[in-house]
Amino acid sequence: MNNTTGKTSNHPQGNKPEADNRFYRQASFLISAGKAGQFPQGGMEIAFAGRSNAGKSSAINTLCDNKGLARTSKTPGRTRLVNFFAIDDEHRLVDLPGYGFARVPLQMKKEWEKLMTDYLSEQQALCGLVIIMDIRHPLNETDWQMLEWCHHYQLPAHVLLTKADKIKRGVQQASKLKTQKLIKEAGLDASVQIFSALKKTGLDQLVAKLDEWMKRSQSAANKRK
Numbered sequence: 001m002n003n004t005t006g007k008t009s010n011h012p013q014g015n016k017p018e019a020d021n022r023f024y025r026q027a028s029f030l031i032s033a034g035k036a037g038q039f040p041q042g043g044m045e046i047a048f049a050g051r052s053n054a055g056k057s058s059a060i061n062t063l064c065d066n067k068g069l070a071r072t073s074k075t076p077g078r079t080r081l082v083n084f085f086a087i088d089d090e091h092r093l094v095d096l097p098g099y100g101f102a103r104v105p106l107q108m109k110k111e112w113e114k115l116m117t118d119y120l121s122e123q124q125a126l127c128g129l130v131i132i133m134d135i136r137h138p139l140n141e142t143d144w145q146m147l148e149w150c151h152h153y154q155l156p157a158h159v160l161l162t163k164a165d166k167i168k169r170g171v172q173q174a175s176k177l178k179t180q181k182l183i184k185e186a187g188l189d190a191s192v193q194i195f196s197a198l199k200k201t202g203l204d205q206l207v208a209k210l211d212e213w214m215k216r217s218q219s220a221a222n223k224r225k
Contacts, residue, residue, distance in 0.1 A: 019204035023211075027064045027093055030086040036118040040084055044217045045092035045125045046210055049116075049146055050132025052098030055162035058197035059132055060085075060095055063206060070095045080111060082119060091214060092125070099142045120153050128156035128213040130206075135161035135175050135194065139182060147188045157190035158209050159183070165196040 033039050050056040057070040069085060083095040096119065097112055120126070131146050133139065138161060150157040159179060164172050172194050180192045191209065195202035 019200070019207045021063060021065060021203065021207050023091075024063050024087060024093070024207070025065045027066070027069060027085040027087050029069070030084040030092065032081040032083050034081050035115070036122055039082070039119065039123055040092065041125065043090040043092060043125050044127050044214055045084070045094050045123070046128050046130065046213055047094035047096050047119070047126060048130045048132060049096040050098060050160075050162075051134070051140065051142070052100035054098075054132045054134045055197055056095065056098060056132040059130075059160055059162060059195065059206075060093065062197040062200060062203060063210075064093070080108070080115065082115065094126075116149070120149050120155065126155065127217040128158060128210075130158050130160055130210075131190070132160050132162055133179075135164050135172060136167060138175065138179050144186075147183065147186075147190055150190070151188050156213060157188075158206075159190050159192040160195045160202075160206065161192065162195050162197065164194045164201055165198045 031038070031040065048056055048060055060070040061067050064085070070083065080097050082097065085093045085095070087093065096116065099112065120129075129146070129150055131143060131150075133143055138159070147157060149155075161172075161176060161179065167175075176192055176194055183190050183192070193202050193205045193209075195206065
């Protein structure tokens, strides 16, 4: 894993730090999996989960500087595959099926839950989960379910409050602080940040978090050898 440290050096006041996302720009589609037996094994991977309309695909595409990498479904909740993207031979990004259940049959929701539990409980390569939430209305019922799953499986979680460009800065900060407070009060553990795919706000923070997870996982793997 080369050159994965996000640049957060001093910049003139008012300018955003530049994110060194060159490592993630290497990502390319690897495979779509509909069941646990199809998941790639070995290496390290970080997964992204969130409501179908929360901006998950845009976040992945902004991270990788590739607008066509992760594609959105025209019907929320209809995508039932886990999509894997290879960064190199040892590192992957994973796009988990979006959860938007207002218009899908109960059986489809059950299939989603089984696929998600299989992935989170069995995928040994998983280093952490990025949970995508619309900053204007975070922490819906399924968001909480994702956080609780992370807690149960002792998996690091990072909340990405997306679409920040749609509200003013003061409202952004208020939403972030409230989200942090509610997660802490629930006895759960997750880092929280503000993000905008449109303006690339928070991209440097996201890169730094993913780098941290990858390096921690690599260190643990080295100790096991």
